[in-house]
Amino acid sequence: MLERQKSIDPAERPDLEASSEVLSALLDGATSPLLTPAVTRFAPAPAADLARLHAELGAALEEFERQTERDPYGNPVQLLAFDLLRRLDLDLSPALIEQLLQRLTLHAFAERARRLARYVGDGEPASNRAAIEASIRRLGVDRAGKPVPFEQFRATVEREVYGIVITAHPTFGLAFRIERALAALALDADATGETLNPAERQRLARRVIEAEHRPEPGIDLKAEHNLSLEVLENIRAALSQLYEAAFAVAGELYPNRWMELRPRLLTVASWVGFDLDGRADIPWNDSFYKRLKLAAMQVRYYRDRLTEIGPLVDGPTRASFSTLAKRLAVAADEMDREIEIFETASGDAKGARDRLAALAKTMHEGRKTRLTSAAEIAAGLEQALVTAPEPARPAIAVLLAEVLNHGLGLAHIHVRLNATQLHNAIRREIGMEGAPDDPSRRRSFHTAINALLSQVKPASINFGSLMAERTSAKRLFMLVAQFLKYIDATTPIRFLIAECETSFTLLTALHYARMFGVEDRIDISPLFETIKAFERAPRILDDALANPHYAAYLRKRGRLCIQTGFSDAGRNLGQTVTAATVELLRSRLADLLAERGFTDIELVIFDTHGESVGRGCHYDGFAQRFAYVASPESRRRFAAKGIRVKQETSYQGGDGWLYFMTPAASLAAVARMVEFALEALEEKSTDPFYADYDYVTEFFIAVRQFNERVMGDRNYAALLDSFGPSLLYPAGSRAMRRETEGSAQRPDLVHPTQMRAIPHNSILQQLGLMANTLGGVGQAIRKDPEHFQRLYRESPRFRNLMAMVRWAFVFSHPDLLKGYIDLLDPGLWLMQAAHHSSVGHSDELRQVSDHLERLGSHEKLTRIFRVLQADYLDVAAGLGPEGVAAEPLLPAAMRRDLHLLHAIRIALMQRIFLLSTHIPAFTDRHGITPDQLMAKILHLEIDSAVAVLRRIFPVVEEQFDLTAFGEPASYRSEEAQSYEAEHRRIFEPMGHLYELVRRTGSAITHIIGAVG
Template identity: 45%
Template sequence: MAKLDVLDGRALDELRNRLKGEEKFTPARALRDDLETRLVAMRQDTVNHPLGNPVLELAHDLSEKLSSGQISMANLQELIQILSAEAFADRAERVGQYVGLADQDENRARLASLFKSLAYDDGDTLVPFEEFSRRVEREAMGIVITAHPTFGLSQEHYQALAQFAADETLGGQALEASDLERLSKLVIEQSHEPDQKINLLAEHGQAQKAIESIQQAMRGVYDVVLSIAAELYPENWTELTPRVLTIASWVGYDLDGRTDISWADTLHTRMKVQVAQLKYYAAALNTISGDLDNDHDELATTLALVKSRVTLALHVAEKETAFFSSEYATGDELSEVSRRIVEDDGSRLVHTVELIDALNRSVALTNDLSVKRALIILRSEVANYGLATSHMHVRLNAAQLHNAVRKSIGMEGEPDDPGRRRGNFRALSGLLDDVKPVRINFGSLAAENTTAKRMFMLLAQMIKYVDASAPIRFLIAECDTPFTILTALYYARLFGVDDVLDISPLFETGTALERGSEVIAELLENEHYRAYVKKRGRLCIQTGFSDAGRYLGQVSASLAIERLHMKLARLMADQKLSGVEVVIFDTHGESIGRGAHPVSFADRLKYVSSPMTRSLFAKNRIPLKHEVSFQGGDGYLYFGTPKLAMTTLTRLLEHALGTPQADEEDAFYTNTDYSLDFFLSLKSFHETTLENRDYAALLGSFSTNLLYQTGSRKSKRQHEKHHGIDRGHPSQIRAIPHNAILQQLGYLANTAGGFGTAISRDLDAFVKLHGESDRVRRFMDMVSYAKGLSSLNTPEAYAALFNPRYWLAKAYAVKHTLRAEDQLRLSELVADTGRYDGMSRMLQTFRRDAISLHRGLDALSADGQEKVFPFDTRRRINLIILHVVRLCLIQEIFLLAMRIPPFATRNDLTLDDLIQDILAMEIPAAIAELKATFPVYQVQTHFDEGDYGEPSEYRDNENRDYSKEHRSIFGPIEELYDLCRRISVAVSNSIGAHG
């Protein structure tokens, strides 16, 4: 697939040159080159010695050299640092290539061409202004900023990554020599790791920086629209209020699987973004006023009044935000603030109507085209964003809604229980028949204990007192029954927010994706839901590529999602809901395993929203709005500099506003028998894998313990109920850490896995299909990319650490030494874990599948069809070397654990228990226990007679100072563990994202 041209990477060249020229890294570079030479030779020799594992053999050799003093820990630290810096530089280069980085002039030219095409039908017939206006004032695309835990680098390193990728400063200026010096030093000399203990407040701050960057780029987009409109519609262009793209955020509002965000936290977050946007509006009005000449007295007066109105509202918002940022009281203090809020004297600003009216008057008061344009751009921003920096997405889990309504309808069990389903549905419809809005206040909100009802009450208060001008999306996770959506509609009406709220089910489980269109069809038969959709003018759904990718496999999930999209297009056409827009929010992530196609940004968008799907909506004349997520630090990167932000927006708009080029003869859609068999085989492989206890053993070998904390959300799911949950099941690990574990084990199973099995059923048919289908080639590009980033030798090497035979063999090689004794003891302890057999069985399954995948990829090559391996040999070698070094470090941690002194059982913790924690790499907790058990001080046992009134002759001769153990065991284990996690960051950078 063709790639967009990229700018020359002057900054990256400088970084790489500096890295090569660092003399202190000379020994580390020599070690890296030696490891590469030996790795290549060993891999070539596997033809003659197929049972050998080059990764494990190199790790063993490195470990023995470290033990004998042939290499030092300093050598390994320097090796890790240069490999980390190289991975960082490679990632920066790929970011630029991925988005098709372009300078501002080229982006503006591409946008001008795009918007001009919207003004013509059939390429040469100018459409009426009203039609052009409809096309550019409609929000065809949406960005959703989320705070999933993908803050895998520090904010400072993310900023450096963006600047190296774009070859510009954060402010958009050319990088100077001093900038390059500072940034290169950061990358080359400082360890690569996330900010410590990142919390929701820090995530929100980074999210707002990304949103600010998007808003800045959007002003450039509006300017291009107005330039084209002024050229083609000189009499009417000032009437335009272009929108084209929305910005939304759920950072601070996503309660799915979280119990650590209070209603006051959510309200405070929303108030903060209102304050930020009002400040921006005031500053924009100031700038426009400052540019006026003396002929604009009336306009200056009007703008002064508008600014005064905004400033007054800003003061109110700031005071209330300050209250909810503190430890708010549920008693007198909350009552007092609530009374002040309710008794507003008119200073509060909740609707944008008066601002837009004032800006309309202002546009008519000037003939200065530059002033008109500035006012129209500001009018577009007010119309688009409302009174906050972005639209608001809240998210709950379906179970939270079910728990809320359970007593009201006497529901027992789950809503879809056989025998009760119809009764539950009728009872809920009965509630909707009679529901009347109820008034609430902050007291009733604070007193409510049910999460779902509390959220609706909070939204009601927000609409009354914060912002009623922008729609709010109400996302429902794990939604696979119409009952759930109707429950949300009932509470929306009960609390009077249904006029502003867009209820959106999230379909991401296998069941939900299969039933999604049936759920919507059943809902549209319900008079309450149908009336609601017609009144709102839109029907919203969310499809998730992350959990779906975990449950079904990434590609089979995308195909299931595509089928759901197509079924929905046909359903809407059959229902004849004219004028109702369909909004599809595709929550994919930034990694391959979460649906970020690795070849280009254009491929990424076509992967999640295929040309065939979009053409089907267009053919049926159903307005479609496509929304995509940008998640955490990895996602915000695409808006890190002005050039990156503008390029990203340009690619999004080219996708959303361009005509989808769908091949009606694409064999994937015409040869449905084979396509369906292929999909079912792939889906079955991943569903079977997820339920396999051996897969749980593989994931649980180190679990998330090789990872830094990369966000405020817990890796394990939080539940409002605790019974009936298998907490050892892979589904209880969130999608991002699940994928991150696979990355760190070296095999991207949820993307590359299963394809060999599916292909092997009919290899010739697959090769033929690949040649005749753009859709198949696109997902196979992703599979071959994932395979290229994977090596089954790597997880097999990690599994070997739990194989008693491995440690026995090592002990035999170094007989009659202290190290051999440690290895003999370790062989017994790893046998006790029982991990190896399960891991080995799972990896054998993956190996069989991978052999078939190799055959399939080789058959494509033999047929002249290109495979996509988007990296050079050095990048792949570096990735394997990172694993080799970490395997060496883990072995040293295991062996150091054998030297922990015996101790009496403490807090029900035995020495063997503690060592098992270390074998699982639960190092921080284990070291904390060790430091408490073996303190670094001498306990005083002799006290003078003068102190206590009687003599003491007792002397304790036992030495209780364990400083030696701290120096020789505990401290080194901590140091080795930190290096292991630093390698994890380098692995993530090599792959392109965390999890």
């Protein structure tokens, strides 16, 4: 199966390439559009001239590469950047650079579309429907091709075997309309799943060509949530086809019993609007109205489906369907009115709280007649399935499956908070001082929380309780209680706890679940991602299973849920170590559940990896993606111990939602998920990875030690802080960098953990060396290269892990990183000044050098550069020529364009630095000193710097006509002085150049395929 899901030969499926060929043809034959008039002041260059410039710069880069083969001190990317900087003063206008960047961006977009098509595999809806049926049919036949007993077939089909989780991580690197176009062009399918006709391909390609490739301006959580609803609707449509396929197979194999089947297989959940970990910008009412919106959309969907099926059934059933449809319409309208009030409940609008109080009273009084369960819908469909005419039964059966699986929501929901928030909530109740895992107090804290669990008294709450509560953890449990009380009383809610490093945290969560009456309908799930959490996870879970309160809770729920993370762990341990550590945790968990006698409950493992190798997403298609987080050997071990496992994985933000941006893409993704989840595994593994325990263990320990040293190195923090997230646009509602209020002094990053994982990874991508995936692997290889090569050849699992390293290697090169580091080298600027014939330009260069000397960061960066470069060289030597070759991972032309983009950006950044030397002198009475302002500029915080400059040097209009006062006056006050020339010559060009810097980042993101 793994082989079948690999890249499809375009000769076999020429339609996969159709859309990108149209895009490329339009690109080569079109004139680049004027995108930003403020930047593009001149007429656009003809496409032929842009193609010539593109080829000319590519040839120059290759020539510089040949030169540096003879000169080890040379850097081809840096040399091209110097050449571009010189030409910016001669024949290259910012307008021409912008048009060249757009050309490079579109070539990268076309490659990304091809790669997306290869990733999802066969995109043809009919083929994917057939693939789903084939996977399900394998469950129903034995080796002789005869049907297995119905109960055996039913046991798997009625289980949840895989879960899709939609998360709103800040990876929305494109405007939504361009994301839709990317998915449509990649799979060559329109919104209905039909193949794009030539006119539609041209229309979508034109949309892509004429757009700025950047995130939605001012993207907020509301916009993210609205897009998630669109994505969830597409997933729902694909799941509907999954249920149709299940019934079709059941009807074929079990014609007398197919109507008894209640297929589940896949689930979909969302935490968009419900993830409070590290966020204080999501008030409780925001989450409540978003949950109502999920319910209202799903209820209307049920109503519409009932209305469509109605004409297929006879009189009494048709009448009951009509009655039920009206009931659902009234319920949806009621939710709409509630959404309007809850959306403004915490605002300052006059009367908002009074309106909420009145609404809450109405909701409470109407609870008996309120629709809060899908049970009555299901009951009506169950009855209709028996009495309806034969032609109507399949449609009724599919709708019944949807009702049973989705409940009253377009998706199940995951809420999340941090373990610290739980500890803060319980601290006063048990007199806890210090950390709950303090060895000197740990036992007493556990005794105290157990005592609370033994005598907890249920607390009744209302919406006023939510408004008054100031403790985040208690408020979230109250919110869950209100979800269950007023929206959907039966569909379980996942309660995720980030940074869970002690079983005390789980017991505290259980205490509040009991207090607020939701214990029987939530699944408490610890997130293991920090180093401490991974090391302690088996003990944490063992303690929880041994605790009578928690054990009873798990028995009642019938499932144990855990979450493992790949983002923070990937940078702290190294990405390959994280995958190996997660696999080891899974193995230990299998043993633990067997030893504790919990093999009769279901185990749910939710892996939150992202869409880039830096966040744990395998680049080589869905099959390898799943095998990376849930290896076949891991799944075999669970099966051998009789443990039922449901695998869940996250699809993060804009990057992860591309697979569901159209119905055709969603169906293709669901087909790959079904193939994975229902795959027949070999009974025994012959992979030497699992036998070579000593070497494998030492290999990953070496990688981990390297990454821990790098993470603890203040010079690495300085590298991340050099330009920070400023190389990219903000890509989501969660800020990519924490701001320090009340100080003009720019705060330095002291440790990488002060920055979130996605911006951390984004910086490494944009600086041209993906250290969190590569880091330490070279050092580990160097210990025993022959052993590494042998295991790499013979072990599928080891190759699966090392493929991530190979992919990261393709986008990385020390020359790229060195080019950015040397931007901050005062000596290099001084050397340029020494070789410049123009006195004016020489003075600019010397001023930049002086500022950089005071900044004093270059020496730190060169020290960490040498560490990363040495490891990179070891990776290159270890993988060998075949392992490091870009083809077929990345076409040679695209790799050249990647280096060209870095050179262009380095030149643009140099130009910004030179422009900054012309800023007029000013005093520090404006709340910032000239040195502080320059520090912002040298860290590329241009938006902030230009905003400050506009305040210090305003463009003002004359407020008085001084000629009207009789006597002449030549004096003009300082306040009346206008700085129009400075705005035109310095501030505006700096802002425009910075826009080009960030648009270069968008093009690089296309080539890499993901943000962060």
